[in-house]
Amino acid sequence: MIEIERKFLVTSNAFKEEAFSKNRIKQGYLSAVPERTVRVRIKGNKAFLTIKGASSESGMSRFEWEKEVLINEAESLLLLCEKGIIDKTRYEVKVGEHTYEVDEFYGENEGLIMAEIELKSETEIFEKPLWLGQEVTRDSRYYNAYLSKNSFINW
Template identity: 75%
Template sequence: MIEIERKFLVKDDSFKAAAFAQNRIAQGYLSSVPERTVRVRIKSNKGYLTIKGVSNDAGMSRFEWEKEIPFDEAKKLLLLCEKGVIDKTRFEIKRGNHVFEVDEFYGENEGLIVAEIELESETETFEKPNWLGDEVTGDTRYYNACLSNNPYKNW
Protein backbone atom coordinates (compact mmCIF):
# COMPACT_ATOMS: atom_id res chain seq x y z
CA MET A 1 0.00 0.00 0.00
CA ILE A 2 1.20 3.51 -0.77
CA GLU A 3 0.94 6.04 2.06
CA ILE A 4 0.45 9.67 1.03
CA GLU A 5 0.86 12.15 3.85
CA ARG A 6 1.87 15.71 4.54
CA LYS A 7 3.56 16.95 7.72
CA PHE A 8 3.34 20.31 9.46
CA LEU A 9 4.69 21.93 12.58
CA VAL A 10 2.07 22.97 15.11
CA LYS A 11 1.94 26.58 16.38
CA ASP A 12 0.32 26.02 19.79
CA ASP A 13 -1.59 23.47 21.85
CA SER A 14 -5.11 24.71 20.94
CA PHE A 15 -5.54 21.49 18.88
CA LYS A 16 -5.98 19.52 22.11
CA ALA A 17 -9.48 20.89 22.71
CA ALA A 18 -10.63 19.48 19.35
CA ALA A 19 -9.13 16.00 19.80
CA PHE A 20 -11.59 13.10 19.75
CA ALA A 21 -8.90 10.58 20.76
CA GLN A 22 -5.45 10.52 22.29
CA ASN A 23 -3.04 7.65 22.86
CA ARG A 24 0.43 7.34 24.36
CA ILE A 25 2.84 5.71 21.89
CA ALA A 26 6.27 4.11 22.31
CA GLN A 27 8.07 3.16 19.14
CA GLY A 28 11.50 1.95 18.18
CA TYR A 29 13.30 0.97 15.02
CA LEU A 30 14.77 -2.41 14.19
CA SER A 31 16.09 -0.72 11.04
CA SER A 32 16.17 3.05 10.47
CA VAL A 33 17.78 3.08 7.03
CA PRO A 34 15.59 5.19 4.68
CA GLU A 35 15.23 2.43 2.07
CA ARG A 36 13.45 0.18 4.58
CA THR A 37 12.52 1.37 8.04
CA VAL A 38 11.20 -1.38 10.30
CA ARG A 39 9.28 0.00 13.25
CA VAL A 40 7.84 -1.59 16.39
CA ARG A 41 5.07 0.40 18.05
CA ILE A 42 3.03 0.07 21.20
CA LYS A 43 -0.11 2.19 21.11
CA SER A 44 -2.25 1.86 24.22
CA ASN A 45 -2.27 -1.92 24.78
CA LYS A 46 -1.69 -3.00 21.19
CA GLY A 47 1.48 -3.82 19.29
CA TYR A 48 2.31 -3.14 15.64
CA LEU A 49 5.09 -3.97 13.23
CA THR A 50 5.49 -1.55 10.31
CA ILE A 51 7.78 -1.55 7.28
CA LYS A 52 8.15 1.62 5.21
CA GLY A 53 10.03 2.17 1.98
CA VAL A 54 11.88 5.24 0.76
CA SER A 55 9.86 8.40 0.09
CA ASN A 56 9.37 9.83 -3.38
CA ASP A 57 11.16 13.06 -4.35
CA ALA A 58 8.39 15.24 -2.88
CA GLY A 59 8.56 13.32 0.40
CA MET A 60 4.79 12.70 0.33
CA SER A 61 4.43 9.10 -0.84
CA ARG A 62 6.02 5.81 0.14
CA PHE A 63 5.24 2.14 0.54
CA GLU A 64 3.90 1.16 3.97
CA TRP A 65 3.00 -2.26 5.38
CA GLU A 66 1.63 -2.62 8.91
CA LYS A 67 0.33 -5.55 10.95
CA GLU A 68 -0.93 -5.79 14.49
CA ILE A 69 1.19 -8.12 16.63
CA PRO A 70 0.68 -9.40 20.17
CA PHE A 71 1.41 -6.78 22.84
CA ASP A 72 3.93 -9.01 24.67
CA GLU A 73 5.86 -9.61 21.45
CA ALA A 74 5.94 -5.86 20.71
CA LYS A 75 7.38 -5.20 24.20
CA LYS A 76 10.13 -7.78 23.58
CA LEU A 77 10.90 -6.40 20.12
CA LEU A 78 11.24 -2.86 21.55
CA LEU A 79 14.16 -4.18 23.60
CA LEU A 80 15.94 -5.17 20.35
CA CYS A 81 15.51 -1.76 18.72
CA GLU A 82 18.20 0.76 17.89
CA LYS A 83 18.80 3.39 20.57
CA GLY A 84 16.39 6.30 20.74
CA VAL A 85 12.93 4.88 21.39
CA ILE A 86 10.32 7.55 20.61
CA ASP A 87 7.84 8.55 23.34
CA LYS A 88 4.85 10.67 22.31
CA THR A 89 1.13 11.26 22.66
CA ARG A 90 -0.91 11.16 19.47
CA PHE A 91 -4.01 13.34 19.30
CA GLU A 92 -6.58 12.71 16.56
CA ILE A 93 -8.53 15.71 15.29
CA LYS A 94 -11.25 15.59 12.65
CA ARG A 95 -11.26 18.51 10.24
CA GLY A 96 -13.61 18.42 7.27
CA ASN A 97 -13.28 14.99 5.61
CA HIS A 98 -9.85 14.31 7.12
CA VAL A 99 -8.25 13.38 10.41
CA PHE A 100 -5.07 15.10 11.55
CA GLU A 101 -2.75 13.04 13.75
CA VAL A 102 -0.84 15.42 16.01
CA ASP A 103 2.17 14.02 17.86
CA GLU A 104 3.46 15.74 20.99
CA PHE A 105 6.93 14.36 21.73
CA TYR A 106 8.63 13.77 25.09
CA GLY A 107 12.11 12.92 26.31
CA GLU A 108 14.88 13.96 23.92
CA ASN A 109 12.27 15.30 21.47
CA GLU A 110 10.44 17.42 24.06
CA GLY A 111 9.05 20.64 22.60
CA LEU A 112 8.37 19.19 19.15
CA ILE A 113 4.76 18.94 17.96
CA VAL A 114 4.09 17.66 14.43
CA ALA A 115 0.78 17.17 12.61
CA GLU A 116 0.28 14.65 9.80
CA ILE A 117 -2.60 14.22 7.42
CA GLU A 118 -3.07 11.21 5.14
CA LEU A 119 -4.45 11.94 1.69
CA GLU A 120 -5.85 9.98 -1.24
CA SER A 121 -3.58 11.82 -3.71
CA GLU A 122 -0.68 14.25 -3.56
CA THR A 123 -2.88 17.00 -5.02
CA GLU A 124 -5.88 16.51 -2.71
CA THR A 125 -6.99 19.67 -0.93
CA PHE A 126 -7.89 19.82 2.75
CA GLU A 127 -9.06 22.28 5.36
CA LYS A 128 -6.17 23.79 7.35
CA PRO A 129 -6.85 24.54 11.02
CA ASN A 130 -5.49 27.74 12.63
CA TRP A 131 -2.99 25.82 14.77
CA LEU A 132 -1.26 24.35 11.71
CA GLY A 133 2.20 25.86 11.15
CA ASP A 134 4.91 25.55 8.52
CA GLU A 135 4.90 22.50 6.26
CA VAL A 136 7.82 20.11 6.80
CA THR A 137 6.79 17.38 4.34
CA GLY A 138 9.93 15.88 2.86
CA ASP A 139 12.23 17.28 5.57
CA THR A 140 13.75 14.03 6.81
CA ARG A 141 14.70 15.56 10.20
CA TYR A 142 11.01 15.21 11.15
CA TYR A 143 10.75 11.50 10.29
CA ASN A 144 10.40 9.54 13.51
CA ALA A 145 13.23 7.23 12.43
CA CYS A 146 15.50 10.28 12.16
CA LEU A 147 14.27 11.71 15.46
CA SER A 148 15.30 8.48 17.19
CA ASN A 149 18.89 8.94 15.92
CA ASN A 150 19.11 12.75 15.98
CA PRO A 151 16.65 14.02 18.59
CA TYR A 152 15.07 17.47 18.43
CA LYS A 153 17.05 18.66 21.49
CA ASN A 154 20.30 18.31 19.47
CA TRP A 155 19.26 20.62 16.62
Protein backbone atom coordinates in the same frame (compact mmCIF):
# COMPACT_ATOMS: atom_id res chain seq x y z
CA MET B 1 -0.14 -0.08 0.34
CA ILE B 2 1.10 3.39 -0.57
CA GLU B 3 0.91 5.97 2.20
CA ILE B 4 0.43 9.59 1.13
CA GLU B 5 0.88 12.08 3.95
CA ARG B 6 1.94 15.63 4.64
CA LYS B 7 3.61 16.85 7.84
CA PHE B 8 3.35 20.23 9.57
CA LEU B 9 4.68 21.86 12.70
CA VAL B 10 2.01 22.88 15.21
CA THR B 11 1.91 26.44 16.52
CA SER B 12 -0.38 26.14 19.57
CA ASN B 13 -2.03 23.63 21.90
CA ALA B 14 -5.52 24.52 20.62
CA PHE B 15 -5.71 21.10 18.92
CA LYS B 16 -6.01 19.40 22.32
CA GLU B 17 -9.48 20.85 22.86
CA GLU B 18 -10.55 19.60 19.41
CA ALA B 19 -9.13 16.06 19.75
CA PHE B 20 -11.54 13.11 19.78
CA SER B 21 -8.84 10.57 20.65
CA LYS B 22 -5.58 10.51 22.62
CA ASN B 23 -3.08 7.63 22.96
CA ARG B 24 0.43 7.30 24.36
CA ILE B 25 2.83 5.76 21.83
CA LYS B 26 6.18 4.10 22.39
CA GLN B 27 8.08 3.04 19.29
CA GLY B 28 11.47 1.89 18.18
CA TYR B 29 13.24 0.93 14.97
CA LEU B 30 14.74 -2.43 14.08
CA SER B 31 16.00 -0.74 10.90
CA ALA B 32 16.03 3.02 10.33
CA VAL B 33 17.81 3.42 7.01
CA PRO B 34 16.08 5.81 4.56
CA GLU B 35 15.44 3.07 1.97
CA ARG B 36 13.44 1.01 4.48
CA THR B 37 12.36 1.37 8.06
CA VAL B 38 11.08 -1.42 10.28
CA ARG B 39 9.19 0.00 13.24
CA VAL B 40 7.77 -1.58 16.39
CA ARG B 41 4.99 0.47 18.01
CA ILE B 42 2.84 0.13 21.10
CA LYS B 43 -0.15 2.47 20.85
CA GLY B 44 -2.48 2.36 23.80
CA ASN B 45 -3.45 -1.31 24.24
CA LYS B 46 -2.42 -2.42 20.73
CA ALA B 47 0.92 -3.13 19.08
CA PHE B 48 2.12 -3.08 15.46
CA LEU B 49 5.06 -4.00 13.28
CA THR B 50 5.39 -1.63 10.32
CA ILE B 51 7.67 -1.65 7.28
CA LYS B 52 8.03 1.53 5.21
CA GLY B 53 9.90 2.03 1.95
CA ALA B 54 11.81 5.04 0.68
CA SER B 55 9.91 8.30 0.20
CA SER B 56 8.96 9.56 -3.24
CA GLU B 57 10.71 12.62 -4.67
CA SER B 58 7.95 14.86 -3.27
CA GLY B 59 8.41 13.31 0.19
CA MET B 60 4.66 12.65 0.40
CA SER B 61 4.34 9.01 -0.72
CA ARG B 62 5.94 5.73 0.24
CA PHE B 63 5.19 2.03 0.57
CA GLU B 64 3.79 1.01 3.96
CA TRP B 65 2.91 -2.43 5.33
CA GLU B 66 1.57 -2.87 8.87
CA LYS B 67 0.60 -5.90 10.92
CA GLU B 68 -0.90 -6.00 14.41
CA VAL B 69 1.17 -8.07 16.87
CA LEU B 70 0.71 -9.04 20.50
CA ILE B 71 1.80 -6.46 23.10
CA ASN B 72 4.26 -8.88 24.71
CA GLU B 73 5.81 -9.55 21.28
CA ALA B 74 6.19 -5.81 20.68
CA GLU B 75 7.75 -5.31 24.13
CA SER B 76 10.31 -8.03 23.32
CA LEU B 77 11.02 -6.50 19.91
CA LEU B 78 11.51 -3.04 21.46
CA LEU B 79 14.44 -4.52 23.39
CA LEU B 80 16.11 -5.34 20.04
CA CYS B 81 15.59 -1.89 18.54
CA GLU B 82 18.29 0.58 17.65
CA LYS B 83 19.11 3.29 20.20
CA GLY B 84 16.50 6.02 20.56
CA ILE B 85 12.98 4.96 21.53
CA ILE B 86 10.32 7.52 20.56
CA ASP B 87 7.83 8.50 23.29
CA LYS B 88 4.85 10.66 22.36
CA THR B 89 1.14 11.24 22.75
CA ARG B 90 -0.94 11.14 19.59
CA TYR B 91 -4.08 13.24 19.39
CA GLU B 92 -6.57 12.67 16.58
CA VAL B 93 -8.40 15.77 15.39
CA LYS B 94 -11.16 15.84 12.77
CA VAL B 95 -10.90 18.87 10.47
CA GLY B 96 -13.33 18.97 7.56
CA GLU B 97 -13.23 15.61 5.77
CA HIS B 98 -9.84 14.58 7.20
CA THR B 99 -8.30 13.50 10.47
CA TYR B 100 -5.03 15.02 11.60
CA GLU B 101 -2.73 12.97 13.81
CA VAL B 102 -0.95 15.41 16.12
CA ASP B 103 2.08 14.07 18.00
CA GLU B 104 3.41 15.72 21.14
CA PHE B 105 6.89 14.35 21.82
CA TYR B 106 8.61 13.72 25.17
CA GLY B 107 12.09 12.91 26.41
CA GLU B 108 14.85 13.71 23.93
CA ASN B 109 12.30 15.20 21.51
CA GLU B 110 10.53 17.38 24.10
CA GLY B 111 9.16 20.58 22.62
CA LEU B 112 8.31 19.14 19.21
CA ILE B 113 4.65 19.01 18.21
CA MET B 114 3.91 17.82 14.69
CA ALA B 115 0.73 17.10 12.71
CA GLU B 116 0.31 14.61 9.87
CA ILE B 117 -2.57 14.22 7.46
CA GLU B 118 -3.07 11.19 5.20
CA LEU B 119 -4.41 11.91 1.74
CA LYS B 120 -5.81 9.91 -1.21
CA SER B 121 -3.54 11.72 -3.69
CA GLU B 122 -0.60 14.12 -3.53
CA THR B 123 -2.78 16.89 -5.02
CA GLU B 124 -5.80 16.41 -2.75
CA ILE B 125 -7.11 19.63 -1.23
CA PHE B 126 -7.65 19.69 2.55
CA GLU B 127 -8.68 22.15 5.24
CA LYS B 128 -5.89 23.65 7.37
CA PRO B 129 -6.74 24.52 10.99
CA LEU B 130 -5.40 27.71 12.61
CA TRP B 131 -2.94 25.78 14.78
CA LEU B 132 -1.21 24.28 11.73
CA GLY B 133 2.18 25.85 11.05
CA GLN B 134 5.04 25.40 8.59
CA GLU B 135 4.96 22.35 6.32
CA VAL B 136 7.92 19.99 6.88
CA THR B 137 6.91 17.10 4.59
CA ARG B 138 10.13 17.19 2.58
CA ASP B 139 12.41 17.68 5.60
CA SER B 140 13.65 14.22 6.63
CA ARG B 141 14.69 15.57 10.07
CA TYR B 142 11.02 15.30 11.03
CA TYR B 143 10.74 11.57 10.30
CA ASN B 144 10.42 9.60 13.53
CA ALA B 145 13.27 7.32 12.41
CA TYR B 146 15.54 10.38 12.17
CA LEU B 147 14.31 11.75 15.51
CA SER B 148 15.14 8.44 17.19
CA LYS B 149 18.84 8.99 16.34
CA ASN B 150 19.04 12.80 16.25
CA SER B 151 17.02 14.20 19.13
CA PHE B 152 15.08 17.42 18.61
CA ILE B 153 16.58 18.95 21.78
CA ASN B 154 20.04 18.78 20.14
CA TRP B 155 19.15 20.69 16.96
